[in-house]
Structure formats: structure tokens, C-alpha cells
Amino acid sequence: SAVISQKPSRDICQRGTSLTIQCQVDSQVTMMFWYRQQPGQSLTLIATANQGSEATYESGFVIDKFPISRPNLTFSTLTVSNMSPEDSSIYLCSVEDIGTQAFFGQGTRLTVV
Amino acid sequence: KQEVTQIPAALSVPEGENLVLNCSFTDSAIYNLQWFRQDPGKGLTSLLLIQSSQREQTSGRLNASLDKSSGRSTLYIAASQPGDSATYLCAVKDTGFQKLVFGTGTRLLVSP
Numbered sequence: 001s002a003v004i005s006q007k008p009s010r011d012i013c014q015r016g017t018s019l020t021i022q023c024q025v026d027s028q029v030t031m032m033f034w035y036r037q038q039p040g041q042s043l044t045l046i047a048t049a050n051q052g053s054e055a056t057y058e059s060g061f062v063i064d065k066f067p068i069s070r071p072n073l074t075f076s077t078l079t080v081s082n083m084s085p086e087d088s089s090i091y092l093c094s095v096e097d098i099g100t101q102a103f104f105g106q107g108t109r110l111t112v113v
Numbered sequence: 114k115q116e117v118t119q120i121p122a123a124l125s126v127p128e129g130e131n132l133v134l135n136c137s138f139t140d141s142a143i144y145n146l147q148w149f150r151q152d153p154g155k156g157l158t159s160l161l162l163i164q165s166s167q168r169e170q171t172s173g174r175l176n177a178s179l180d181k182s183s184g185r186s187t188l189y190i191a192a193s194q195p196g197d198s199a200t201y202l203c204a205v206k207d208t209g210f211q212k213l214v215f216g217t218g219t220r221l222l223v224s225p
Contacts, residue, residue, distance in 0.1 A: 001159075006156070033213075043157075101159050104159075106155055
């Protein structure tokens with residue numbers, strides 16, 4: 001199983017600012033994903049982080065708002081830009097290899113005030 | 114578009130009871146199905162993974178079954194304990210897009 005370290009675990013941010021969340025995996029993985037979980041809701045996929053190329057975003061999510069980097073097979077970042085209170089959520093990093101189960105980080109609880 | 118539903122939304126039981134959580138999905142063309150546990154404000158812990166060719170998987174007191182043709186999966190928890198209290202999520206991976214689609218979750222409370 002993969003061990004995922006996600007930082008920060010929580011943060012309180014002012015509206016209009018940006019926050020970058022880091023996801024570090026203890027082994028090389030093929031696929032890395034970023035999810036959002038709004039209060040009381042289930043998980044929604046934001047994007048697939050592609051190594052060495054632009055991330056693949058799901059409907060309703062755009063690169064300008066959620067820029068993603070993946071410089072290698074063990075690390076990715078998600079930035080939440082120009083934040084508003086509606087961005088208050090838990091953001092989760094997930095990894096998996098083809099045909100295997102998905103593993104998740106502990107999440108970043110973001111509150112925007 | 115794949116949709117995943119979990120019933121019940123919430124469940125409260127006394128310690129020691131056996132219980133069943135249900136998950137249904139609309140498109141039977143799935144690659145696999147996974148059950149997760151989420152503690153409040155935390156990330157997800159993977160419990161069981163069932164490949165599309167499998168009927169069930171077991172881990173300790175947990176047993177998950179899959180009926181692809183009817184679009185259903187159940188998670189059976191034997192002899193429930195207060196430590197089992199959490200939200201349980203099922204997620205389906207489609208054969209086409211290889212993305213996980215999550216259900217709405219069942220919030221379980223096991224009282225001593």
C-alpha cells in the first residue's frame with residue numbers, strides 16, 4: 001500500500017488569497033488525483049494530475065482556479081486560487097496504479113473567511 | 114453518466130449487531146468497486162476492493178459483495194463495535210473513463 005503525506009492538514013485563509021497543498025507519496029505511482037469534499041457532501045474529482053504535462057480537469061473545474069503541478073511520479077501540488085468562502089472544503093489527494101485500489105491522503109481542511 | 118447511491122444515509126445500532134450497508138450504481142460496466150471508511154474531518158481509508166470479475170471480498174469482520182448485473186454492492190459488518198463508527202463510502206470505477214465515482218455515504222454510529 002502507498003503512504004501519502006498531505007500538507008497542510010488544515011488552514012484558515014483570507015478571501016482573495018491562494019493556498020498550495022502538497023501531496024507526497026512514498027513510492028512511484030502511475031496516477032494521482034485531486035478531490036474536493038464540500039461540507040456534508042461526498043467526494044468530487046477535481047482533476048487528474050499528469051506527470052510532465054497539464055492536468056486533466058473535470059467539468060466545472062478550471063486550471064486558472066485550481067492549478068496543479070506534478071513534476072515527478074511521487075509528488076503533486078494543488079493550488080486553490082483567489083479563494084472565496086465557497087472554497088471551504090476538504091481537499092484530498094489520491095493515488096493508484098492500474099488495476100489497484102485507490103489510496104488517499106489525510107486531507108486538507110480549508111476554511112476561507 | 115454513472116451515479117452511485119448509498120442506503121441508508123445514516124444508521125445507529127447498539128454494539129454487537131450485524132449490519133448491512135447498501136450501494137447501488139446505474140451503469141453496470143464497471144472496472145471495480147471499492148469501499149472506504151472516513152472518520153470526521155479525515156481522509157479515506159480503503160477497506161475492500163472488488164474487481165468486476167469477483168463476487169465478494171472479505172477482510173476480518175467485513176465482507177463486501179458485488180452483483181454487477183443488478184448494479185448493487187453490500188458491505189456486511191459483523192459484530193459491530195463503537196470503533197466502527199464512521200462514514201462508509203462506496204466508489205465505482207468505470208471501464209471507460211477509469212475514474213472513481215463516489216456514493217453519498219452512510220454515516221454509522223455504533224453505541225456501547
